[in-house]
Amino acid sequence: MTMELGLLKALLNKDFYEKNRGLRCPPEIFSKDVRKIKDCLDLAMEKYKADLTTEDLQAVFHATNKTMTTATKVSYDDLFRKMQSTKAIHGEIAEDALSSLFQQYVGEQVAQMGFSFVNGEEESLEPLRRLLDDYKNDFTPSIRVDWDDISIETLMAANKQESQWKFNIPSLRKKIEGVSGGHLIMVGARPNTGKTSFHASLIAGPDGFAHQGAKCIVLCNEESYERVGARYLSAATNMTMDEVHSNVSLAAERYDTVKQNVRIKDSTNKNLSWVEAVVKHEKPDIVILDMGDKFSSKTSDKTDVYLKDASIYARNIAKQYKCAVIWMSQLSAAAEGKVFLDQSMMEGSKTGKAAESDLMVLISKNPQVEGADEQDTQRHLNIAKNKLKGGWHGVLHCDLDGDRSLYTS
Known part of the structure; x- marks a missing residue:
């Protein structure tokens, strides 16, 4: 009453x-x-x-x-x-x-x-x-909408933050500049192309995300965490593992800045719900999912469907927790031996992963030349999708120092 x-x-x-x-x-x-x-x-x-x-x-x-x-x-x-x-x-x-x-x-x-x-x-x-x-017109759920701020000041500030963490590969930085919280970045390559070295170089290499002060977590479910960690050590110190063994004190000095901002965890058999819990607790700026596909839950008998669901989940994690999520993925056999790559070559996915990503970088190398003894170090970064500042698409060329896990251009 x-x-x-x-x-x-x-x-x-x-x-x-x-x-x-x-x-x-x-x-x-x-x-x-x-x-x-x-x-x-x-x-x-x-x-x-x-x-x-x-x-x-x-x-x-x-x-x-x-x-x-x-x-x-x-x-x-x-x-x-x-x-x-x-x-x-x-x-x-x-x-x-x-x-x-x-x-x-x-x-x-x-x-x-x-x-x-x-x-x-x-x-x-x-x-x-x-x-x-x-x-029917009045039977609506009770809801309150807090409309987002679209003032000039807010939009200008957001645009300024579009590239909070700068790429340290000069050619890539010139075209795209960098990433920020809320972005989902898809990186794909064929086996033995340099996927792990790519994110190790971006984070631990000279002027990488870790040097810029970004808190980075690397969740790996393919290679052992020790092997991934060794690549980060090489990238951070600009030293091969043999050189690290020869001069541990110098390696420790160079590694210290990176080590403070990087966490690595073997995440075998973990799913995206676990990833979300980790992100919520650790509050990182950069999240590496290596390999992203293996964190997905099989919500369907069709690979492309559950990978799309997983991509949506990963993007929501990036947006909700204001971190940049970098999803590492294999490319299908259609990309083997090719320099120029496109979205359709993402393994197991039709358009789902591409649809959710803000940036898609597909890494290729030159076709194997029969009888060649010297390993080709040139790599090609195919920017297959780009919703970030400038929206540039095309192919960038760089070199991979595999012994030091560093990409340079």
Whole structure:
């Protein structure tokens, strides 16, 4: 009763009443005695079209119900006294309460109609159709939207942050500059092309993300964490592992800055729910999923479907936790021996991974020359998709120092 009186008191405000009048707030949502006061309130608002007080409503009520018995009059005067001492329910709380009562009322009507159908009392669906027509526009979930800030200042600041973490490969930085929290970056290559060295170079190499102060986590489920860690050590120190063994003190000095900002974890048999938990706890700036496909859960018998689901999940992680997620992936056999690559060569995926990514970098190398003894170090970065600043697409050329896990151009 107290809630109903608080709602009635809120409806004395003309603006609030107008917003919730009619079918959305029928008298039937109130209990029997309060319903009669609500009927009177509807008449008063229709006639006076102004804010009312409890005293105003009480006067109108008695003026329109002159034939009440003394006992009934005393009973309603008691209700008005309670209403006078009850605080009005304001704003969104009142709207939510009215919405809940309204939906309950409509639900009861539908249930009663259902019993009529079951008992054979109704032979036509017309009453149900009329009911739906009457209420369909007002039977909406209670929701509050906090609209995003699109002021010039906010949009300029966001644009400035579009490349918070700069690429340290000069040719790549010149065309794309860098990445920021919320971005999903897909990196694909054939086996033995240099995928792990690519993210080791971006993060631990000279002027890499770690040197820029980014907190980076590397979740690896293919190679052992020691092998991945060794590549990071080489990239950070610009030393081969033999050189590290020969001069551990120098390696430790060079490695220290990177080590403070990088965490590596063997994530074999883990899924994206686990990844999300780690990201939520660690709050990183950069997340490496090596290999991204192996974190997906088989939500379908079709590989492309569950990889698309996983890509959506990874993108949501990037957006929700404001980190850049770099998803490492194999390319299909269609990319073997080719320099120029495209989105269709992502293994196991049709367009799902491409659709969700902000940036797609596909790494290729020159075709093997028969009889050549010297290993070709040239690598080609195919920018197959780019929604970041500038939107540049094309192929960049660089070199891979495999012994030091460094990409240079």
